[in-house]
Amino acid sequence: MEKTLNNKAWFLVLPVLLLVAFSAIIPLMTVVNYSVNDTFGDNQFFWAGLEWFQEMVTSDRLHEALGRQVIFSAVILAIEVPLGIYIALNMPKGGVWSSVCLVLMALPLLIPFNVVGTIWQIFGRVDIGLLGHTLAAIGIDYNYTNDPVDAWITVIVMDVWHWTSLVALLCYAGLQSIPNAYYQAAKVDQASRWSIFRYIELPKMRGVLLIAVLLRFMDSFMIYTEPFVVTGGGPGNSTTFLSIDLVKMAIGQFDLGPAAAFSIMYFLVIQLVSWVFYTVMTNLDKEEAK
Amino acid sequence: MAKITLSNLAHSYLPQPKGEQDYALKKLDHVWEDGGAYALLGSSGCGKTTLLNIISGLLKPSEGRVLFGDRDVTHAETAERNIAQVFQFPVVYDTMTVRQNLAFPLRNRGMAAPVIARRVDQIARMIGMEAMLDRKARGLTADAKQKISLGRGMVREDVNAILFDEPLTVIDPLMKWELRTQLKTLHREFGHTMIYVTHDQTEALTFADKVVVMYDGRVVQMGMPAELFEKPAHTFVGYFIGSPGMNIFDAEVEGNVATVAGHQVPLGAAYSGLSGRVQIGIRPEYSLLGDQGLPFAIRRVEDVGRHRIVRGEALGKPMNVILPEGMPVPASDARVQFLADRVNVYADDWRVEGGAL
C-alpha cells in the first residue's frame, strides 16, 4: 500500500542521526585518522599517508588470517544452513511440544558470547572437561590446545551449537506462514516429500533464508570472543581469525596505524561481501518471478 | 471414477461427545452416484467443510465409513484416495511455470512425457491459458492462479472425485460466469464425480445436478434445484434458497384452508391432524400484488432490473413480493394473493405432504 508523503517526518529521524553520529560515525572517523598517521598514543601524530594500507595489503599475516576467516565462514554456513532447515522441518508444527522446542532452541542464543567460549573451553579440556575427558577415555587423541585440527573442530562445533538455532528459528517462522491448503494440495497431487520441500517449503523460506545466511555470514566473519576464549587463536596462529589478529596487532603490539588501516579494510570487505550477496540473492528472486 | 457411499457417518471434534449437540456432523447415510455433480450448500458452521474434509481424508470421522466404489477409504490417506481438490484461495507452485504446475500431478504418478504434454495442452485450452504456459505462476493475478488450480484439479483423468471448496470466492462476477460454464462443460465431457462446497446458492444451484443443503450439521434436503425451490423440505431450505427467501407465517391449518392472523388462505392440498408448530411458506415469486387478497403495506421497492422486490408487511409480519419487469407497483394499500398450489405447509419446520382435495 502506498503512504502519504510528508517531508516533516524527516525531523523525526534527527535524533537517530545524532545517535548514529556519536556511536558510529565519529569513532569511525577516529579510526580513519589513525590509519593515515603514525602515533605512539601520546596524541602526537605524524602524517603517514597510505603507507599502512600498503603494508597491510601486502602483509602475509593478514592474508593468512583472511584465508582462515573465509574457510571458517564457509564451513559454518555449509553446516548451519542445511542443519537449521532440517531442524525446522522436523519441529512440531503446534501444541505444547512446539513451544518446548522453541524455548530449548532459543537457549544457546541467550548465552553471552564469552560464556559460550568458557563453556566450550572447559567442556573440551582433556583433564576435567566432559567432552575432552570422555574422548580421551575412549582412546581418541583429542587436544584442542595442541592440535590445530582439533582446535578447528572445537571452534566450528561450538559455533554450530551456538548459532544453528537462529537459522532453524527463522526457517520455522517461514514454514509457519505456509497455509495448510498447500500441504493438502500436495497430498492430493501425490507429491513426494522432496517435491513438497522443493516446490512449497523452500520457496516460502527463501526470504528468511536470505536473512539467515546474511546474518550468519556477517557474524561469523567478525567472530572474536568465542574462539579467543577457547583457543586464544592457537595453537600457533591456526585459529587466529581476522578480529583476533586485529586485536593482537592493536593491543598486543600497539601498532595503532596498521591496525586502523586493517580495521577499515576489514569493515569495507564485510560491507562489500554483504552487498554483493544481497544483490545476487534479490536478483535471483526477480529472475524467478519472470 | 467411483460412486461415493457415506455410511452412518458422523463427526465430533470433541473426544467424548455427550449428545447430539456435540456433533459438527450429525449421522448421515447417503450414496452419491458415479459421475454426479453435487453441491454442498449451507452457511458457515453448518458442517459442509467438515464433510468435505472427511471425504478428502484430511479428517478421520469419529463414526461411520466412507466408501469409494466398493473400497473402504475411511482410514486411507489423502494421497491414496486418488482425488483432486480445488481450494478457496489459489494454491499454485510459485516457482514452477504454468505448464509445470498443470503437469505436476501427472508427473508424480510417473506418466509418460507425451501423454502429459497432450493432456496439459488440452487442459490449458479449456482454461484459456495456452498463451501463458511458459510463464512463472508467481507473477499472475488471483484469477489466473485460480484457473491454474482448477486446471490442476481437472488434469488427471482417472480420479475418483474432484472436490471444490468455494473455488470462485476470489473471482470477479464476469469471470465467475466463464469458469462456472467451463466447469459444467468439463463435467459433461469427462463425467467426473464432482463435489462442490459453497455458501452461494446461485453457484450451487447452477453447478449441481443434486444440491445437498446442510443446516446445523445435518443434511436437511438433497434434491434437484427445482425441487429445492418448489418444495423445500425444511423451513431453512425455504429461507436459504431463493433471493429473497420464502415468506413464512405461523398458521392454523385444517383441510385446504390455512388461517393466518384471522385471515383465510386457500391451499393447493388438504391436510389433517397436524401437530407441533404449524407454518405456511410462500415464495415471493408466487405472491401476486393486486386488489384482491390480504392487506399488504408496501415499505420499499427495489428495482433489480429484470424484476422488482417489493418489501412490505402482511399479516403483521415482514413480507417480500417479486414483481416481474414491466408490472406496475400498486398504490400504497395493496393486497396480496398466494398461488394456492405453491403454498407449502410445515409442522415443526419440516414440510408436510398434503393429500388430494
Added chain:
Amino acid sequence: MALEFKGVGRTVNGQTHIEPTDLVLEKGTMNVLLGPTSSGKTSLMRLMAGLDQPTTGHVFWDGRDVTGMRVQDRQVAMVYQQFINYPAMSVYENIASPLRLKGEAQDVIDRRVRETAEMLKLTPMLSRKPLELSGGQQQRCALARALVKGAGLVLLDEPLANLDYKLREELRAEIPRIFEESGAIFVYATTEPEEALLLGGHTATLWEGRITQFGPTIEVYRRPVDMVTARVFSDPPMNFVKARKDGHRLHLGAGAQVPADGAFAALADGDYLAGFRANHLHLNTHSGDSVEFRGTVGAIEITGSETFIHLDTPDGTAVGLVHGVHNLKPGEGVSVWLEPSHVYLFGTDGRLAAPASYALSA
C-alpha cells in the same frame, strides 16, 4: 454538504490509477462505485478519504478546497472488506472508541453508542468481544464504529464481500435504511451489478481507472452510455451481435431483421452492434415483432425458478435467462426470441447510438 471532484486524477510511477474525474456527490445520497477488481474503486475511495493525494485536480468539501488536508481532519469514516474491530475491547467500547478520541462527554458517548447499536441491531451484543460474534455481527460492529461519529462521508469498500450469501442479503437490505437515518454521503464499492441495483441511489461505473457513467442507478442500468458500461452493469454479461441498418430495416446477426422504427429510425445507415440482456431472451414468442435466433445449447444452469441457457449461435455465443425450469440437453437445437424493444444499438466506436425503447418508457 457535498463532495466535489474537479479534474481529480492520480498517477503513480507513470501508471494512471485514476483518470482526471469530475464528480459531485450530494449530501444524503447513496453512491455505488461499480466495477471489476482493480478498476479503480479503492483508489477513488482513497482519494475521497484523503488517504492518497491527487496528482491533478482539487477536492472540495462544501465548496471548500480540502485537497491535501489530512484524513484525521476530514469528516470521513471507512469500512473495509475485512472485519476490522479492536479485538480486546467489547462491542460497546469499539463503538465508543471514535467518540472517546474526540473527547466527547460520557453521557453523550453513552447515548450515541446505544442509538447506533440499536440501529444496527447490536444492543444485545454490547458487552461481548468482537471475536465472539458472527461475521455479520462483526461487520455490523465495524459499521457502527463508522457511523457513530456522525461523519459526513462514509466509505464502504466491498463491506459484504467476506460474508455468507444469506448474511450479505440480510445486511444489504438494511444498509439503505441505515443510510437514510444517518443522512451522510455514502459511497459503496462493489463488483456486483445486482448489489448496485438493490442499493439503488446513484451509481458510477468504473473501468480501468475511468468513470464511464454516473447517474441514478436504474437509469445507468437501463441507459448505459457505452458498451463498457453495459458490460460492467450486466450479470450475466450483456449479449452482443453485429447489426446493420439499411433504410427501414435493421438486420441483426446473419439472419434476423426488425423494422427500424422509434429511436432507430433517425440513425444513419451503416454498421452497429446490437446489445441485449440475458433476461430479455425468451423461449417462446411474445408478439409478432419478436425475432428468432437459432442455436445449439452449450450448457444449462437451473437456479430453481429460472434457467440460464448458454447458446452457440452462428452469430456467436449468448446467454439467456428464462423463467421456469427447462431441462434442455446440451447440444440440442433451440430457438430463442427477442423483442425489438429490448435491443440497444451501439456504434462501432462503442458509444450508445440508440437506447432500447422499453428503457425510454420505463
